Amino acid sequence: xxxxxxxxxxxxxxxxxxxxxxxxxxxxxxxxxxxxxxxxxxxxxxxxxxxxxxxxxxxxxxxxxxxxxxxxxxxxxxxxxxxxxxxxxxxxxxxxxxxxxxxxxxxxxxxxxxxxxxxxxxxxxxxxxxxxxxxxxxxxxxxxxxxxxxxxxxxxxxxxxxxxxxxxxx
Amino acid sequence: xxxxxxxxxxxxxxxxxxxxxxxxxxxxxxxxxxxxxxxxxxxxxxxxxxxxxxxxxxxxxxxxxxxxxxxxxxxxxxxxxxxxxxxxxxxxxxxxxxxxxxxxxxxxxxxxxxxxxxxxxxxxxxxxxxxxxxxxxxxxxxxxxxxxxxxxxxxxxxxxxxxxxxxxxxxxxxxxxxxxxxxxxxxxxxxxxxxxxxxxxx
Numbered sequence: 413x414x415x416x417x418x419x420x421x422x423x424x425x426x427x428x429x430x431x432x433x434x435x436x437x438x439x440x441x442x443x444x445x446x447x448x449x450x451x452x453x454x455x456x457x458x459x460x461x462x463x464x465x466x467x468x469x470x471x472x473x474x475x476x477x478x479x480x481x482x483x484x485x486x487x488x489x490x491x492x493x494x495x496x497x498x499x500x501x502x503x504x505x506x507x508x509x510x511x512x513x514x515x516x517x518x519x520x521x522x523x524x525x526x527x528x529x530x531x532x533x534x535x536x537x538x539x540x541x542x543x544x545x546x547x548x549x550x551x552x553x554x555x556x557x558x559x560x561x562x563x564x565x566x567x568x569x570x571x572x573x574x575x576x577x578x579x580x581x582x
Numbered sequence: 583x584x585x586x587x588x589x590x591x592x593x594x595x596x597x598x599x600x601x602x603x604x605x606x607x608x609x610x611x612x613x614x615x616x617x618x619x620x621x622x623x624x625x626x627x628x629x630x631x632x633x634x635x636x637x638x639x640x641x642x643x644x645x646x647x648x649x650x651x652x653x654x655x656x657x658x659x660x661x662x663x664x665x666x667x668x669x670x671x672x673x674x675x676x677x678x679x680x681x682x683x684x685x686x687x688x689x690x691x692x693x694x695x696x697x698x699x700x701x702x703x704x705x706x707x708x709x710x711x712x713x714x715x716x717x718x719x720x721x722x723x724x725x726x727x728x729x730x731x732x733x734x735x736x737x738x739x740x741x742x743x744x745x746x747x748x749x750x751x752x753x754x755x756x757x758x759x760x761x762x763x764x765x766x767x768x769x770x771x772x773x774x775x776x777x778x779x780x781x782x783x784x
Binding site: 429457459461497499519531538554557 | 601602603611636637638639640641642643644645646647650651654666669670672673674676677678680681682684685691692694695696697698699700701702703704705706707708709710711712713714715716719734737738739740741742743745746748751752753755756758759760761762763764767768
C-alpha cells in the first residue's frame with residue numbers, strides 16, 4: 413500500500429464530495445478496486461462514524477484505520493480536513509454568482525445526483541451485510557426510525573445491537 | 583447584534599464541547615452550533631441559514647466548512663484554526679479508539695451477534711441519509727409542478743443507474759447530473775401558479 417496514493421484517494425474523494433457520506437462512492441470504487449479495503453470495512457466504518465462523536469463524515473477516519481492502521485487514520489484525517497478550506501474561496505466567489513439561474517440549476521443537479529449515488533452505494537453494501545430476513549427487517553427499521561427523527565441515531569444503533577444479540581446470540 | 587470577539591481558547595473549548603456532545607453526528611451538531619451562536623450573539627439567524635446553504639455547494643464535510651466560516655468571522659485565521667481543531671481533534675481521536683476497540687473484540691461471539699444487528703442498521707442509516715438529502719429537493723420540485731418533479735426523479739434515477747452499472751466514474755455521473763439539470767430545467771419550466779399550502783406532516 414502506497415501512503416501517498418492512499419492519501420490522494422481520500423483527498424480526491426473528499427474534494428469531489430458534498431457532505432459527510434458524499435465521499436463514500438469514490439472511496440468504495442477506488443479502495444475495493446485496489447483491494448485495500450473490504451466491504452465489511454466500509455460497513456464497520458459507517459457504523460462507527462454514526463456512533464462516534466463529531467460529524468458523521470469522520471467515518472473516513474475509521475475506514476483509514478481499518479485499511480491502514482494509525483497511519484491510515486492520520487492520513488484520512490488530514491485528507492478530510494483540507495478540502496473544506498476551499499469554502500473560503502467559494503464564499504467570496506459565490507456571492508457574485510449566486511443569483512445566476514444556471515448556477516442554481518447546476519448545483520441542484522449535483523444534489524440530485526448525490527442522492528442517487530448514495531442510495532446505490534448503500535444498496536450495494538447491503539448485498540454483503542443483509543443476508544437474511546432479520547437483517548433486512550433491522551435495516552428497514554433503522555431507515556424508518558432515522559427518517560422519522562423521533563429518536564437519536566445512537567439509540568437506533570443500540571437497539572440494533574440488542575436485536576442482533578436476541579436473534580443471533582446463541 | 584455585535585458581541586465582543588471571543589478568545590481563541592473560548593472558540594476552541596466551545597467547539598470541543600459541540601464535537602464531543604454530538605454523538606450520532608449531523609443534525610444534532612448543527613443544533614448545538616446554533617445554540618452556541620445564539621447564546622454568545624456570534625451569528626444572527628439570517629447569516630446562519632445563508633452560510634449553511636453556502637457550505638452545501640463547496641466540497642468536503644459541511645460542519646467543518648461551517649465551523650471555518652464562523653471561526654473566520656469571529657477571530658480571523660487563528661479563529662478558524664481554533665474552532666476547527668476543537669471540532670475535529672478530540673472527535674477524530676475517539677473515532678479511531680472506538681474503531682480500534684471494535685477490531686480488538688470483534689472475534690467474540692456476542693460481539694459478532696450484536697454486529698449482525700448493527701451493520702444492517704448502518705445500511706439503513708446510510709439510506710436514510712439519502713432520503714434526508716432528497717427530501718428538500720423533492721419538496722421544492724413538487725412546488726414547481728409535476729413536470730419538474732418528474733425531471734428531478736429522472737436525474738436521481740439516471741445517476742443511480744449509471745452508478746449501479748459501474749459504467750462510469752461517480753464524478754462523471756455527478757457532473758452529468760448537474761448538466762442535465764441545467765438543460766432539463768430550461769426545457770421544462772417551473773409552474774407559474776402559486777404553490778399549494780404546506781401540508782403539515784406532524
